[in-house]
Amino acid sequence: MNKKRLLYSLMILLAVLCAAVVYHCKNPNMASDYQSPDAIATHLSGEQFAGSESCMECHSDIFTTHLETAHFQTSAIANAENIKGSFTEGSNVLDLKDVRFTMKIEQDSFFQHVNIKNRAVEFPPSKFDIVIGSGVRGQTYLTWDGDGLFQLQPSYHTASDGWINSPGYPTHNIKRPINDACLKCHLTVATNLNSSKRNTYNKEKMLYGVDCERCHRPSLKHVAYHRENPEVPEAKFMLNISELPKQQRLDICAQCHSGLREVTLRGSPFSFLAGENLDDYSQNMETQTSNSSLDVHGNQYGLLTSSKCFQEAGTIDCSTCHDPHKNQRGQTAFFNQKCMACHNTATVECKVESHKMESVANNCIACHMPSFPSKVMTAQVGKDSLETSFFIRTHLIAIYEEEQWDQSK
Ligand code: HEC
Ligand code: HEC
Ligand code: HEC
Ligand code: HEC
Ligand code: HEC
Ligand code: HEC
Ligand code: HEC
Incomplete structure (x- = not known):
């Protein structure tokens, strides 16, 4: 290193030290705040949440890729960056049979204005407060x-890049209460204020997105311990997911990917914690439905567990193919490798003709996990059109007819 650079480095070091001293004099509690951080929410079990920003300093790689996932982005406080629907004149209207909504920006906030047709009733505008949905297929908004x-x-529909009537809504003006059974899959935690009014919440104690602590349990103790003991190399106060039995590993994902689980057996929809048995907390109504006729929306667990791959391979769970910390949508080559890890020419061979294989670019999932229209996730796009379905990839890995393959649809 040359002298100039050394001097320069020393000067920077000095400046940083001075800044730290000044900052510390102004904030005498800083050191202890750092080592005993505040909880941003408390789980019903009493365990406390630290929030993913606190993980950044020690798990920066995971933290950074996690920001790009549909999980992290699946809910947020509404702002210009995350609302995908347009507020620009000409494309800011949802026109239904009995009512028209106009979306407007006023003083940096986002509003819907309501106009009931053929009637002189006035409704106050409602504010867009919360966004639900990363926008892969669409978004809905809460107030x-x-x-x-x-x-x-009004909801946003990605494929048509426009406003649609929220799925399931009648065509006149209503505001549908949103209870915790709806939020449980799109937020890390929300706490009801009143057990008889299940759509009332403590606004300050909501943790948006499917964040680290939904899969790893509330982690305030882990954060505080490692900040205080930076020399300790092994994790303390942290669940080790890789050592969990197979069912508990699956249950971490199944809490949101195994159907609605409307039957609550214990606690509230947010009570289950990673590492526990999901079936102790909730069950599906349709336990009699054969798994192969399950809807493709939100039940990847039910479908996967019905597949031969799952039933005949000893170890397979969601992490066999998915890295939960990365956005891997569209990475076909990566997923094909996952299939090939078990299905190579030494074991079982796919006997499909090579020209057909080439027609879908050798992509295993185009034929063995094709997308199907959901029967429950549908929306009316356009005023007079019929309900259209959202296509979702099945996790029933199987042999399908040629007309069911992705490219044939
Ligand atoms: C001050 C440093 C520090 C902070 C902050 C921190 N961790 Fe850790 N964490 C560690 C250390 C050290 C380990 C053990 C070494 C390793 O696995 O990286 C660890 C390991 C882990 C593991 C692996 C556990 C295992 O046994 O498999 C998980 C999961 C984890 N941390 C989650 C989190 C989450 C979630 C947050 C934020 C809420 C967080 N950590 C914040 C230091 C920290
Ligand atoms: C049991 C878990 C679960 C519940 C409860 C749930 N969702 Fe979802 N939701 C999902 C999953 C999973 C997806 C992704 C599509 C898929 O895999 O089927 C999704 C997708 C969505 C999307 C599209 C997101 C995108 O980026 O494309 C919206 C909007 C949405 N849900 C809104 C809601 C609303 C509103 C409620 C409450 C009335 C609700 N969801 C209840 C699990 C759930
Ligand atoms: C959707 C659920 C989910 C979310 C969200 C999630 N993780 Fe994980 N994480 C897992 C699973 C599952 C494993 C275990 C992977 C395995 O053993 O196959 C894991 C493993 C880890 C590990 C140990 C292994 C490794 O890859 O280093 C760390 C550390 C970790 N997660 C930190 C985090 C942090 C920090 C966040 C948020 C920024 C986060 N995780 C978000 C599910 C999740
Ligand atoms: C708290 C609920 C919750 C948990 C726990 C959860 N997910 Fe999800 N997951 C969702 C929701 C909601 C979506 C749809 C997000 C969106 O697009 O808005 C989703 C989307 C996904 C997607 C599609 C991502 C994309 O880019 O479209 C994958 C893959 C996925 N989850 C896998 C997993 C795996 C694997 C686990 C377990 C390690 C897991 N999830 C745990 C709620 C959850
Ligand atoms: C952990 C190992 C494993 C992985 C990963 C895996 N499989 Fe399988 N799969 C199996 C086993 C074991 C069987 C049952 C024996 C056989 O037919 O080879 C099977 C069966 C199948 C079958 C026959 C199904 C039937 O109903 O007859 C198809 C098709 C298949 N797998 C395709 C895939 C595709 C495509 C992927 C990647 C998306 C994949 N598999 C990933 C282990 C695996
Ligand atoms: C054998 C490999 C494999 C396993 C095991 C697996 N997945 Fe997937 N999954 C895939 C592939 C491939 C895709 C398609 C990815 C893409 O579109 O780029 C996918 C897509 C998804 C999607 C998005 C579906 C859509 O159409 O938007 C969700 C959600 C998901 N997986 C959840 C899960 C969950 C939860 C589990 C465990 C119960 C699981 N997966 C197990 C291979 C797998
Ligand atoms: C163009 C569609 C298509 C593609 C792409 C494709 N397959 Fe197949 N696969 C089929 C059909 C059709 C069969 C049934 C063939 C038969 O038995 O006549 C099959 C059979 C299989 C079987 C069952 C074999 C047996 O005898 O039980 C496995 C395993 C399999 N495929 C794995 C894969 C893997 C792994 C990939 C990706 C490398 C892949 N397939 C790509 C259409 C396809």
Whole structure:
């Protein structure tokens, strides 16, 4: 290193030290705040959440890629960056049979204005407060009325890049209460204020997105311990997922990917914690439905566990193919390798003709995990059109007819 660079480095070091001293004099509690950080929310079990920003300093790689995932982006406080629907004149209207909604920006906030047709009733505008959905297929928006949370009628539909009537809404103006059974898969935690009004929440204690601590349990103790003991190399106060039995590993994903699980057996929809048995907390209504006729929406667990791959391979769970910390949508080559790890020419060979294989670019999932229209996730796009379905990839890995393959649809 030359002298100039050494001097320069020393000067920077000195400046940083001075800044630290000044900062510390102004904030005498800083060191202890750092070592005993505040909880940003508390789970019903009493365990406390630290929030993913606190993980950044020690797990920066995972933290950075996690920001790009549909999980992290699946809910947020509404702002210009995350609302995908347009507020530009000409494309800011949802026109339904009995009512028209106009989306407007006023003083940096986002509103829907309601106009009931053929009637002189006035409705106050409602604010876009919360976004639900990363926007892979669409987004829906929630609004606060006091402590009560409601869904707005206009939703955003990604494929048509426009406003649609929220799935399941009638065509007149209503605000649908949003209870915790809806939020449980799109937020890390939300706490009801009142057990008889299940759409009222403590606004300050909501943790948006499917964040680290939904899969790893609330982690405040882990953060505080490692900040205080930076020399300790092994994890303390942290669940080791790789050592969990297979069912508990699956249950971490199944809490949101095994159907609605409407039957609550214990606690609230947010009670289950990673490492526990999911079936102790909730069950599906349709336990009698054969797994192969399950809907493709939100039940990857039910479908995968019905597949031969799952039933006949000893070890397979969601992490066999998915890295939960990365956005891997569209990485076909990566997923094909996952299939080939078990299915190579030494074991079982795919006997499909090579020209057909080439027609789908040798992509295993195009034929063995094709996308199907959901029967429950549908929306009306355009005023007079019929309901259209969202296509979701099945996790029933199997042999399908040629007309069911991705390219044939
Ligand atoms: C001050 C440093 C520090 C902070 C902050 C921190 N961790 Fe850790 N964490 C560690 C250390 C050290 C280990 C053990 C070495 C390793 O696995 O990287 C660890 C390991 C882990 C493991 C692996 C556990 C295992 O046994 O498999 C998980 C999961 C984890 N941390 C999650 C989190 C989450 C979630 C947050 C934020 C809420 C967080 N950590 C914040 C230091 C930290
Ligand atoms: C049991 C878990 C679960 C519940 C409960 C749930 N969702 Fe979802 N939701 C999902 C999953 C999983 C997806 C992704 C599509 C898929 O895999 O089927 C999704 C997708 C969505 C999307 C599209 C997101 C995108 O980026 O494309 C929206 C919008 C949405 N849900 C809104 C809601 C609303 C509103 C409620 C409550 C009435 C709700 N969801 C309840 C699991 C759930
Ligand atoms: C959707 C669930 C999910 C989310 C969200 C999630 N993780 Fe993980 N994480 C897992 C699973 C599952 C494993 C175990 C992987 C395995 O053993 O196959 C894991 C493993 C880890 C490990 C240990 C192994 C490794 O890859 O280093 C660390 C550290 C970790 N996660 C930190 C984090 C942090 C920090 C965040 C948030 C920024 C986060 N995780 C978000 C599910 C999740
Ligand atoms: C708290 C609920 C929750 C948990 C736990 C959860 N997911 Fe999800 N997952 C969702 C929701 C909601 C979506 C849809 C997000 C969106 O697009 O808005 C989703 C989407 C996904 C996607 C599609 C990503 C994309 O880019 O479109 C994959 C893959 C996935 N989850 C895998 C997993 C795996 C593997 C686990 C377990 C390690 C897991 N999930 C745990 C709720 C959850
Ligand atoms: C952990 C290992 C494993 C992985 C990963 C795996 N499989 Fe399988 N798969 C098996 C086993 C074991 C069987 C049952 C014996 C056989 O037919 O080879 C099977 C069966 C199949 C079958 C026959 C199904 C039937 O109903 O007859 C197809 C097709 C298949 N796998 C395709 C795939 C594809 C495509 C992927 C990647 C998306 C994949 N597999 C990933 C282990 C695996
Ligand atoms: C054998 C490999 C394999 C296993 C095991 C697996 N997946 Fe997937 N999964 C895939 C592939 C391939 C895709 C398609 C990715 C893409 O579109 O780029 C996918 C897509 C998804 C999607 C998005 C579906 C859509 O159409 O938007 C979700 C959600 C998901 N997986 C959840 C899970 C969950 C939860 C588990 C465990 C119960 C699981 N997966 C196990 C291979 C697998
Ligand atoms: C163009 C569609 C298509 C593609 C792409 C494709 N397969 Fe197949 N696969 C089939 C069909 C059709 C069969 C049934 C063939 C038969 O038995 O006549 C099959 C059979 C299989 C079987 C069962 C074999 C047996 O005898 O039980 C496995 C395993 C399999 N494929 C794995 C894969 C893997 C791994 C890939 C990706 C490298 C892949 N396939 C790509 C269409 C396809």
